[in-house]
Amino acid sequence: MRHNILNEFLLQPFALEAAKKEANRLPAAELVQSIMEIKPHKRVLAFRLLEKQKAIAVFEYLRPEQQADLIRAMETPEVMSLLEALDPGDRVRLFEELPAKITKRLLANLSPQAREGVNLLLGYPERSAGRLMSLRYLAVRDSVTVQSLLAIVRQSELHDNELTLVFVVDADRYYRGFVRTVRLVKSSPEETISHLLEGTNIAIRASDRDLQAVQLLKDNDLPAIPVVDNEGRLIGDITFDDVIDLVEEEATDAALAQGGVGNLLRRDKVWSERLIRGSSWYAIQLRILFLIITLIGGMLVGGVIERFEEVLEAVSAAAVFIPLVMDMGGNVGTQSTTVFARGIAWNHINVNRFLPYLLRELQIGASMGAILGLVAGIIAYFWQGLPNGIPQLGTAVAISLFCVIALGAVLGAILPWIMLKLGFDHAPGADPFITTIKDFTGLWIYFTLVGWLVGID
Incomplete structure (x- = not known):
């Protein structure tokens, strides 16, 4: 090499x-x-x-x-x-x-x-558009001709990706729009660039959040957007390359936090270099808190299984579907928390108007629960129900899956929202609570149904 x-x-x-x-x-x-x-x-x-x-x-x-x-x-x-x-x-x-x-x-x-x-x-x-912006950009007056601007572009020391757009300002540097350099090549040399202006209303204030710049670039499909001061004067720009770094950083932090390396009490920036090459104790401190929650949840779920020990002894085939009931709810909950995290990051979810989103998740969860519950119930009926003389087992599996999937979808939406409103880090904290609640509830429903349908007190 x-x-x-x-x-x-x-x-x-x-x-x-x-x-x-x-x-x-x-x-x-x-x-x-x-x-x-x-x-x-x-x-x-x-x-x-x-x-x-x-x-x-x-x-x-x-x-x-x-x-x-x-x-x-x-x-x-x-x-x-x-x-x-x-x-x-x-x-x-x-x-x-x-x-x-x-x-x-x-x-x-x-x-x-x-x-x-x-x-x-x-x-x-920090995390403002002004902190993210670049001071390397090309700006000209709107009275410049195409021929003159092409000459300016040729002589510019800026990199190629910094010259895809040329910003236009007036005599007092108030932003007026931009011109794409590719349009200059296709236009008449004597034409003034005021006739080629685009994006007269596309700009971000330096005081705005940096993620708003990401959204603005995405919505308008632009390689760069102008940054203006509170009075509208051009002071910089934010390029596509700048926000790609930001989105990658946000995604990395979210993924690490989702894996349990965040901190419940404060939103610290977690660096992979320190996690991988730092002391083991540092990684343990970051990750063990939410694993303890999962541990306690596992004990509670074990208590449910112990409570229904007689049901398991009488209907041993019921044990076959315990992993199914536990895993399906967890997977749906993880899907919902991931959708919620991405929706918050891209401003698709308004935390102050949360009810419509919650009802949508309930509808989605109930629909998926009905479909998957029906499929699993039919399989359980023919696989373990009829051969063991307990056809009711298919019904218990179907209803349990419907309940646990709908519950997982709702919990995956509402728990991160509650933690966010309380000021906690929802990424690593939501899943352990979801796992504990849906496992406890799902198995309780499942065993209760099996015992009731089969006739075990």
């Missing part, structure tokens, strides 16, 4: 020249993977093999937490050359990963222009 050459250099100094030549020959995207496969305390040595432009390109590919680890191991002069080359938004995301003491020192060493950009973004609240 190619990254072995970098490892060889770290183990054998005489391989320095070969490793340096190979490293600078590789594309930046491949180098990132190679460097990250090296032990953390040796990565900076491999990074120093790279020429300046290659090092900058590789550094931009790294995630903010990876950049922060590398920064800590570097000397100040080489750090500053990397920081000066970063986009202001990327600098801010990096500084958020670093201790305040290091951030303060690095800020003091930045050039005045770079420091101004960072301070501007840091002035906006």
Whole structure:
């Protein structure tokens, strides 16, 4: 593998020249993977093999937490050359990963222009559009002609993905719309761009939530959207690439929390690096709370089975369907919590007008319960009911599945909503409660029906 050459250099100094030549020959995207496969305390040595432009390109590919680890191991002069080359938004995301003491020192060493950009973004609240926006964009007056604007685009130092849209402002920098660069090529050179304007009402305020930018980009199918101040002046933009990172981060956090690595009392950001490579005690503290809830629930369910021991002894075939009754409700509950989490993230669910959504989930759960209960009841009737002389078993399975599936759907919707309204983290906390409630209730209904239909007191 190619990254072995970098490892060889770290183990054998005489391989320095070969490793340096190979490293600078590789594309930046491949180098990132190679460097990250090296032990953390040796990565900076491999990074120093790279020429300046290659090092900058590789550094931009790294995630903010990876950049922060590398920064800590570097000397100040080489750090500053990397920081000066970063986009202001990327600098801010990096500084958020670093201790305040290091951030303060690095800020003091930045050039005045770079420091101004960072301070501007840091002035906006976390999770706001202003904190997410980029200061690298192209804006022109609406009196510019197509020919003049094409010349400006050709001379611009912005990257290609930063020039898909050109924003248009008036003399006081109030936002007026945007022009797609592809339309410039198709338009008459003498035409003024005021005739090509689009998106005159598409903009987001810097004070708005960052997830609103995600929704705006999605709804309008745009590569970027303008960011304006409270008076409507253009101050930045948010690109598709910016929100992709945000959506990926949100999805990762939600997935980790769903797996039980969140914290019930506060919404902490959980980093996979620390969970995988940190102390075992840290992971235990994060995950054990909700596993204890599941443990208690398992004991309660065991009590239900013990309570109906006589039913099981008299109708041993009933034990065959215990996993079915327990698992189906749990799966439906997990589906509902996942739908709820995604609906909240994309603003499809209004927590203040929750009743219509809850009734919809009840309808869906009842419909699925009726269909699956009927199918399972027929199978139970012919599989275990008739051969064992207890045809009533099919009815018990059918009714139990209907109840537990409908209950799972309702619990999967209402429990996360209750936890959210109370200010708790619903992602890791809802499932253990759902599992306990639906298992306890589902088995109680199942055994009660079996005992009643078969005639066991």
